[in-house]
Amino acid sequence: MTQPITILNAACHPNPYPYYASLRAGQALVFDTELKCWIASRAAIVQQVLESPACAVRPVTEPVPRNIAGGTAGEIFSYLVRMNEGQAHAVPKQVIQSSLRKLDLSGIAAYTQQHAALLTSKYDVKAGNGLTHYLFDLPIHVMGNVLGFEENTLPALANWMADFVRCLSPLSTAEQIDAAHVAAKALQDSFRQLLQESQAKPHGFLAGLQSEAELCGWQHADGILFNLIGLLSQTYEATAGLAGNSLTAWQAHPNLLQDLRADPAALPAKLSELVAEVARHDASVQNTRRFVTQACEISGQALQAGDVIVVLLAAANRDAAVNPDPDTLQLSRPDRKVFTFGHGRHACPGQHIAEQITGNCLHHLLNMPAFDFSALRWTYRPSLNGRIPVFTHNIQNQENT
Template sequence: MNLTDTTDEARAGAGLARSDDLAAALLTPEARRDPYPFYARMRREDPVHRSAQGIWYLTRYADVEAALSDLRLSNDRDRMTRAYSALGGDLKAFSRLTDRLGRVMSNTDPPDHARLRRLANRAFTARRVEALRDGIQRIVDRLIDEAVAAGPAMDLVEAVASPLPLSVVCELFGIPPEDLPQVKTWFHRFGRLSEDIDKSEAAIEQYEEYLARLVRRRRADPGDDLISALVATQAQDDRLTDSELLSTCFVLITAGDETTTHLVGNGMLALLRHPDQLARLREDPMLIRTAVDELARYDTPTQAIVRVAAEDVEIGGRTLREGELAYLFLAATNRDPERFEDPDRLDLTRPGNRHLSFGNGPHFCLGGPLAKLQAEVAVGTLVRRLPHLGLADDAVLDWRPNPLQRRLTALPLTY
């Protein structure tokens, strides 16, 4: 469960759902099934679009790439709350969650962001991520074995894509396997934030207390896990408070869950709908790294992220005024013909694939490399082990009604 996704969904209700026709088209059932023609229309008709409520929608690669690196476009929680409050939306869930989490990387700007990011960067290294490969492979093999044993069909989301990232992150952070069911329960309750604030907040409180106990244990008896590394890093930087350390653990553990789930689910669906590319990957398994980048570009899990103008900003010949919100549609940029040749074609060997699926600039997704590694192992193993994998004849595909996230509810497969 990605807490940033949940708060974005709560905030989106205050803006996108009440926008004018061009942006509101993204909320239709047709757009939920396939938003990319709608993005193409927005790029063509009004790529820097201002809605009747004063919300901006950016869909061009060049504009979004620049916006992601522009520090005048803020991710600060207080600015964001004021901007959404001005729209008159109900932000109880968003406000209570951010108050409880405190100031973390995902809702701060420099210099606080840089300070907190350094803590995570020192511990969450490329070497540490790559060292997880064998463990991820074991988890994927186990999940596939269990699904095949239960056969003759599976829901890939439920059987593999959803349990994988939580299992991996628990291993990364040294969360004992016997605690995994309880952690899953908390994550499930987080996901119902907009439905039951009290229960979700209670789950967050219990989860925080659990993490605080883990941090205390690692201080007394360090191990070879990410919490121990974060504790050691904090000791080198006395400006980082215990609250900030705990919030950093909280966000890092939760942040990659849904992104990974839907990268695997969307990616496998794209391959099954493009049998020529699936066959190419089967013939050359070494393509998996470039394949995952292309799958992330082709059907982007995080469709859009939100920023607020901290001062007047000119983008694409338009002026965003201080306090106005901007929705940066990463998925639209990934199909921009000005940046990608034949962008609606899935090409696992696409050269120069500088997609923006994991953002850009100071807020580039810290967990992106781990999400990609999990997708490499999961997709590569499914393709190798299940040569007859295909969509179930009675498969009904649907996506959750959140325009900021591209999330399959289920992916029924036969093998």
């Protein structure tokens, strides 16, 4: 029997978009009496919530999730600029955003091509399990290279990150949280050593970030270190989800694959458009939450301190008021409005990095001989807000077993 779709399971549902459309057709801001939260699904309301100074990313009474508070993973979380408000985090946010803007995207592309080749020799990407590992490991290998990690440390870095990010979900088990604290300690130690070694690489990304921090007066070494771990964790899941959802789009739109392959010279530009459109059409981050810190009004509705708002980013992406013909995948969509990477003061600073890695990852897979995209099968990783495909054995592999 199919489980009824709700905001708690929509991100992992095979097709949550009719459900989101029904929410958009209802009240602008609706209260769910069972879950005791408000739901925002229209683009205008989602934008208003994300811009409101009264709506914070964490509850005032619980700045760190209680399931990881007191451990190493919780210590890292407490410093993340995306998870905190206020003036104390304004300068760190400025430093990180400025440093990421200076990154050479052509260098990101070169690293992606290099590690895509290495990982496809390590994993059998024509099997679902191998493809899933490849999609998760690739962004960590690329960003590890950018940050200055040695090649032989990248597999361990990817394993630590896999364990660390699991504690960021309310669905985490006690065993996963214990593993996350161990991984967090390993990440702390490896990043601390890396920051010390960055002095010997004056033209590297980390040296530039540290110089920027010094100029702006951000002298908290642990704050820098922990936000670098946070950057890596954001890139890890966002890129795996974006690439995975691009692959599922190819299966749903077989003519798209033919079009991409028809003109090799235009392929990079078309892949860039595809990645941007998939981020809108099938968001890897389906929702986020905001916690009301003081009495305010959203869309004419009075809210009180302590209220919780579930912000349906994926629903807003498909609002015809901002994206005409929203249910159609359009590579050349004009004035595309995308909420997947956030908006306003908590917009993801690594969006362009995730998109660049994804585009080059897809380019590599397209050039692989005998890769049958139509044979892929998948489920979605259990999550309240992430839409990340976990690929299973494809038809060809099943026939050969």
